[in-house]
Amino acid sequence: MALVLTEEQVMLKESAAGFLAEKATVAHLRKLRDSDNAQGFDSDVWAEMAAMGWAGIAIPEEFGGLGYGYTGLGLVLEQAGRNLSASPLQSTVLIAATLISELGNSEQKGRLLPAIAAGEQLITLALQERGHHAPQQTATSARRDGDDFVISGSKLMVLDAASANQFIVIARTGGDVGQQQGLSALLVDAATAGLSVERREMVDSRNVGALVLDKVRVPAANLLGAEGDAWGGLSRTLDIANIGLAAELLGLSVEAFERTVTYLKERKQFGKVIGSFQGLQHRAAELFAELELARSIVLQALHAIDDGEQELALLASAAKAKLCEVAQRASNEAIQMHGGIGMTDEYEIGFFIKRARVAQHTFGDYNYHLDRFALLSGF
Amino acid sequence: MSDLEQFRQETRAWLEENCPESMRTPVKGFDDLYNGGRNPEIDHPDQKVWCDRMAARGWTVPHWPKEYGGGGLDKEQVKVLRQEMARINARSPLDSFGISMLGPALLHFGSQEQKLEHLPKIARGEIRWCQGYSEPNAGSDLASLATKAEDKGDHYLINGQKIWTSYADKSDWIFCLVRTDNSGSKHEGISFVLFDMASPGVTTRPIKLISGSSPFCETFFDNVKAYKSNLIGEEGKGWAIAKYLLTHEREMISGFGAAPKKSVGQMAVEAIGSDSSGRLANGILRQVIAQYQLDTLAFAATMARVGDEAKAGQGLGAASSIFKYYGTELNKRRNELNLAALGEQALGWDGPEYRDGVVSRDWLRSKGNSIEGGTSEVQLNIISKRVLGLPDA
Known part of the structure; x- marks a missing residue:
């Protein structure tokens, strides 16, 4: 596929940009934060997004989605990144729907995907257990008991946990901690006995959850995919999740950069606008170059999902590592070039650095993905 | 079929x-x-x-x-x-500046007679061309060039000096920027002329580089005749041609940033070894190589994207402004990593243990990539001003 946007995609991008710039901006995020909103996003805005079809944007039409593919979803995520729009697009649309598509049987897909596409169900992945993304290290266990599984363990960093209807819990039904083999994916309804969900507010003012699973009993029919064999689908889902997060980070970085360049043209010191100083110009120009590379690798990775390319894992880690690097640089430079005002809560640029870091660390940070990129490249 | x-x-x-x-x-x-x-x-x-x-x-x-x-x-x-x-x-x-630089400019700005005269000889490899741009006092500030061309009716009389003239001592003809008028701004009054390097009054002196080779020359013109039939475009309007041609030169140089056949990572594994997980045995070098290979991949994707956008009729995007800067910086990084990966094998002038000196010569030569054709700093100035719209100091 050529590395350009089709007319349909350009229209989607523009309509997402228009909607989010009106309904889900940094000012809205600030309001959610200051009102201590329990779910961390605005339900009415999410209902409007769902009404436009965004909840099913990458879901095939046969399951009630729009069938725009991941390139389409990536364009919306990029705009969400620009506006720091809080919504379940990442947790439910990007990640849970993908994992269900990857692992679910036809009954599960036929039931769950249309419910997600309609915006009726919020489903989220419960994977991480410690401070770092390390899926093979999963220790939460699921023991077979008759027609049920009994799950015990704990989970951290579960996106949108406070508002989720269901969780997809990754648990070990076999193998040892550290192994890919032996992991299973189980659907757990939020109301199941033995499951406790505690809200944790992150620096980006979004909510994640800490889950404790104390002998949580679910029917074996809740298993997604074969027992002990979730790795393939989980791994591909994580690749797609990271490409989606890279798209969000692209929008975030470009917006932080553009706001910074605008500021460089306005702020005067020593009787001149500070953007006339070469010390700042060259740093801005270098960052511009990095942002162009970032845009290209994200687009290539999004296309690779839709084209079913073999090299997806390598491109996913490449895109995430590159965007972690660029987002870190863009957000740090944004604060530095804004000077003192960039340090104030009143000014909006600080929201960008905070969301950037959380998104960077979600499902593997720069170090994780650069290491994986090198391994997949044969060194 | x-x-x-x-x-x-x-x-x-x-x-x-x-x-x-x-x-x-x-x-x-x-x-x-x-x-x-x-x-x-x-x-x-x-x-x-x-x-x-x-x-x-x-x-x-x-x-x-x-x-x-x-x-x-x-x-x-x-x-x-x-x-x-x-x-x-x-x-x-056949690799020549006639093909990569002068040809595109002639196709764009030359008259039909000029095209018919010069292009077929370039295509057949009969005439080797060199580029007379930089002068001792006109490097990054190229438009301040002073080589004088005096109007003598059917020809100009050229006096002055060029420097960094690639392969001037081996070339047959030169495409040269000369000053035909001093009265206006420095970008006006520059003309683009072609003349034979065998003309009386032309002398060249090779400059030996740190890599040991001498691809560049100092070139002197002492009452050299250049016929007006070989003036490309209008007199005094040569700067536009010079800039057009520079974009082709920069494209050529940024092509050096393309990924080599064998990755540096693989080369390093062969030279240094890997641990049981398949990771390069030296973790510090491994990280730097991974960063380089990641940027190489993203740069290749950017070249492809810009090409695809142009093909789709979306024009040459702002991204193309980064090619010269990024490609040459990447190439320098790669050459430093060759040294790090191969160790002293990459530091000899010759001999089979030293890969015939190719790696060391390429490494030294690569330092010039971010100077020739507009330094990296000039490229960053161009991005700042033309793309980001930042004002002059």
Whole structure:
């Protein structure tokens, strides 16, 4: 596929940009934060997004989605990144729907995907257990008991946990901690006995959850995919999740950069606008170059999902590592070039650095993905 | 069979038949490329055979029109030709500044007579060209050039000095920026003229570089005649041509940033070894190589994206402004990593243990990439001003 946007995609991008710039901006995020909103996003805005079809944007039409593919979803995520729009697009649309598509049987897909596409169900992945993304290290266990599984363990960093209807819990039904083999994916309804969900507010003012699973009993029919064999689908889902997060980070970085360049043209010191100083110009120009590379690798990775390319894992880690690097640089430079005002809560640029870091660390940070990129490249 | 598929079959068969075996081996650095000219430097007789056979089909410049010695191929056919050449590891038959720099400028700005006079000789490799741009006091600030051209009716009389003239001592003709008028701003009054390096009054002196080679010269003009029939475009309007040509030069230089066949990571594993997980044994070097390879991948994606956008009629985007800067910086990084990966094997001048000195010479030569054709700092100035719209100090 050529590395350009089709007319349909350009229209989607523009309509997402228009909607989010009106309904889900940094000012809205600030309001959610200051009102201590329990779910961390605005339900009415999410209902409007769902009404436009965004909840099913990458879901095939046969399951009630729009069938725009991941390139389409990536364009919306990029705009969400620009506006720091809080919504379940990442947790439910990007990640849970993908994992269900990857692992679910036809009954599960036929039931769950249309419910997600309609915006009726919020489903989220419960994977991480410690401070770092390390899926093979999963220790939460699921023991077979008759027609049920009994799950015990704990989970951290579960996106949108406070508002989720269901969780997809990754648990070990076999193998040892550290192994890919032996992991299973189980659907757990939020109301199941033995499951406790505690809200944790992150620096980006979004909510994640800490889950404790104390002998949580679910029917074996809740298993997604074969027992002990979730790795393939989980791994591909994580690749797609990271490409989606890279798209969000692209929008975030470009917006932080553009706001910074605008500021460089306005702020005067020593009787001149500070953007006339070469010390700042060259740093801005270098960052511009990095942002162009970032845009290209994200687009290539999004296309690779839709084209079913073999090299997806390598491109996913490449895109995430590159965007972690660029987002870190863009957000740090944004604060530095804004000077003192960039340090104030009143000014909006600080929201960008905070969301950037959380998104960077979600499902593997720069170090994780650069290491994986090198391994997949044969060194 | 589609027309393109038929073209591929025919091309494959022709290349199989006509590309000499010795021309199916990798070139050892710049000096091993065939540049043509009145007195070509020939390391192997097949170089000229290969060039002549390709030129007869117009395939030294496959995308140029046939009337100027080109192959008249469209973009898809050119791509097929390149793929088929790569398939048998065929060398490029002819590399010259005539093809990469002057040709595009002549096609764009030259008169019909000028095109018919000069382009076919470039295509056949008969005339080797050099570029007279930089002067001792006009480097990054190229427009302040002072080489004087005095109007003498049917010709100009040229006096002055150029520097960093690539291969001036081996070239037959020069495309040269001269000052025909001093009265206006420094960008006005510059003219673009062509003349024969064998003309009386031209002398060249090679400059030996840190890499040991001498690709550049100082070039002196003492009452040299340049005929007005070889003035390209209008008198005094040469700056636009100079800039147009520089974009082609920068494209050529940024091409050095393309990923090499064997990755640095693999080379390092062969030289240093890996642990039981398959990771390069030195973790610090491994990280730097991974960063380089990541940027190389993203840079290649950017070249592809800009190409695809242009093909889709979206014009040459702002991204193209980064090519020269980023490509040359990448190439410098790669050359430093070659040294880090190969160790002292990469520091000798010659000998089989030292890979015949190729790695060390390429490393030293790469330092010039971010200076020639506009320094990295000048490129960053251009991005700041023209793309980001930041004001002058």
